[in-house]
Amino acid sequence: MPLVRIILGSKSDLEICQTITQILDEFRVQHDFFISSAHRNPEHTANLAKNAESEGIKVIIACAGMAAHLPGVIASHTVLPVIGVPIQSGALNGIDALYSIAQMPPGVPVASVAINGVKNAALLAIQILATSDAELRDRFRTYKDSLKG
Numbered sequence: 001m002p003l004v005r006i007i008l009g010s011k012s013d014l015e016i017c018q019t020i021t022q023i024l025d026e027f028r029v030q031h032d033f034f035i036s037s038a039h040r041n042p043e044h045t046a047n048l049a050k051n052a053e054s055e056g057i058k059v060i061i062a063c064a065g066m067a068a069h070l071p072g073v074i075a076s077h078t079v080l081p082v083i084g085v086p087i088q089s090g091a092l093n094g095i096d097a098l099y100s101i102a103q104m105p106p107g108v109p110v111a112s113v114a115i116n117g118v119k120n121a122a123l124l125a126i127q128i129l130a131t132s133d134a135e136l137r138d139r140f141r142t143y144k145d146s147l148k149g
Contacts, residue, residue, distance in 0.1 A: 001030060001055075001056045002030045002031050002032040002055070002056065002057060003029055003030055003031065003056065003057060003058045003059065003129055004024055004029055004030075004031040004032075004057065004058065004059050004060070004061060004125050004129070005031065005032055005033075005034070005048065005052050005057045005059075005060045005061070006020055006021065006031055006032070006033045006034070006060075006061045006063070007033075007034050007035075007036055007045070007048055007060065007061070007062045007063070007070065007074060008033075008034070008035045008036075008062075008063045008064070009035075009036070009037050009038060009062075009063065009064035009065070009068070009070040009087075010035065010037060010064075010065070011035055012065070012089070013035075013063050013064070013065060013087050014035070016063075016087060016088075016116055016118060017063045017085070017087075017118055019118040019119055019122065020061060020063075020085075020118050020119075020121060020122045021033060023119060023122035023123065023126075024122055024125070024126070027126050027136065027139055027140070027143075028136075028139075029125070029126060029129060029136070032057075034048055036048055037070070038064070038069045038070045038073040038074075039069065042073070045070070045073060045074065046073070046077050048074070049073075049074040049075075049076075049077035049078040049080075050077045050078065052078055052080055053078060053079065053080055057080060058080065058081075058128070058129055059080060059081050059082075059083065059125040059128050059129060060074055060078065060080055060081070060082045060083070061082075061083045061085060061121050061122070061125055062074050062082055062083070062084050062085065062110075063084075063085040063087055063118070063121075064084070064085070064086070064087060064097060064100075064101075065086070065087035065088065065089030065090060065094060065097050066089055066090045066096060066097060068084065068086055068087075068096065068097035068098075068100035068101050069100060070084075071083075071084030071085075071100075071101050071104075071110045071112075072084075072100070072101070072104055072108060072110055075104065075108050075109065075110045076108055081111065081128055082109075082110045082111065083110070083111045083112075083113065083121045083124055083125060084101035084102075084110045084111065084112045084113070085101075085112075085113055085116070085117055085118055085121045086098040086100070086101050086112065086113075086114075086115045086116075086117075087115070087116060088115050088116050093115070094115035094116065095115070097115065098112065098114075098115055111124060123140075126140055127140060
């Protein structure tokens with residue numbers, strides 16, 4: 001059963017976001033994956049958020065470039081933690097996406113990582129899950145220890 005839901009706003013984000021699935025696979029964290037635009041397919045996007053909890057999802061990672069409304073739209077439809085990943089694109093090279101994700105209104109929090117920060121998004125999702133999974137926490141601790149080299 002997937003614990004992390006990954007949602008991309010566009011197929012153009014696919015290449016950069018594959019790192020998320022690779023890291024989750026390395027940590028043996030089951031996940032699902034969708035491409036659904038908050039603008040072009042708002043009903044489907046809302047349903048992915050609304051149904052996530054009942055489907056066993058614990059964390060949602062939402063990746064979007066340009067104005068990056070996707071993470072906020074998802075957060076407005078769920079009580080689950082949402083991690084927003086601003087994707088470098090457009091004239092502002094991801095700064096607009098970063099601001100859109102980081103500047104959410106009070107009451108609708110979205111965690112934000114750096115522009116193209118897909119690795120940290122995956123690792124943050126793992127850390128969130130590890131608060132209630134001792135085996136995953138041990139695997140993450142081993143990973144963190146490996147960084148000390």
